[in-house]
Amino acid sequence: MKFLENLKLNKKLLKEVDYITIIVVICIAILGCVTIYSATYKVYGNHYFKSQVIFLILSLIMVYFLLLFDYMLIENYAVIIYWAGVIFLIINHFFGSTINGAKCWINIGGIAVQPSEFAKIGMIIMLAKKIDEMDGKINNPKNLLQLIMYAAIPMILIYRQPDMGMTMVNFFIVLGIVFIVGLDWKIITAGMTSILLLLIGVWNSSIIKPYQKTRLTSFLDPTQNTSSSGLQLAQSTLTVGSGGLIGSGFLKGVQFKNIPENYTDFVFAVLSEERGLIGVLILLLLYGIIIYRLIKIAKNSKDIFGTVISVGLVSNLLFSIFQNIGMNIGIMPITGITLPFMSYGGSSLLTSFMLLGIVLNIGMRRKKINF
């Protein structure tokens, strides 16, 4: 009985839950499920749709569990969560499956899991804990070095897979966090210049494989690029364009069938074709509402730990949305980043909801004392 009592949320706390964010996120996730069905039903029946719905239900249960306890408890387990993520990445390095030239997935009981998604959460929590312990003083060289080390370990392991997209997501999360916490402009400029020089060096060496270079450059002129990524980009832009103002209608899209991975990385193109510009604007509005409310939670958090985690989620969402929609409409290179809460993928959906659950918890307990 006591166990069941622990599974109930305090009534006063229940009033503090940000229901608008939850409702909006569920709307996006349902839109995602419907679009995935539309993209796959003719070839795979309802297999992908069913799988995504199951993961959505699991994710919502996970959010509920994450709301039950005070988020400050997470800070106590930050070290374990972080290193578990790193160990998961190391295990993936040895036992992961190689798909499309990258070892990003590990098979656990017949389910393909993406360790980098879980390591990302660990990294955000660890950075939040460390910045909280430093009282936000990250311009101290010793503190800064410590943060760089904690950010670099998972990023290097993810880069080694090689998963350029996820490495970039992590990089922008870290950049967002250190910028908001107040890292000196001089340090940011010096750091960015060093990274730029390093990238130029890496680009001209053999570290970046030819297929990665093609993926990164084909978006500049997809029509002139006959590689698979160039064709993928050209097809995607064509599909998005065919939607027009109101789209072709549910289950009436035809153009998206030419895009591989149309239910994961290119789910936005399917939505654009079937719902048109109006449908896409509604989706952007929904994302805008979530981001606005998460920024509000970051501002009103009672401690630095809460603020940093919220900023981490906002940076993650902002970069993922820009990168994914950008590659669908031809303004960003293809990097295999999913559209948060929309694209098919259990790991991506579950980890996005886990981070959201933690941030909702932060928003719910923003007041110092809850009786």
Add this chain to the structure above:
Amino acid sequence: MKLKGDDEMKKRKKFNKINVLFISMLAIFSIIIVKLYYIQIAK
């Protein structure tokens, strides 16, 4: 664990850059909408 209280103002000052995230969102969405308008309507 640093709580809001005496140093609330200090923290607010420290994190006043949070609004930059909102401005970034507006900039990102504007770029996307302009490009979408170009390929879905104008082209």
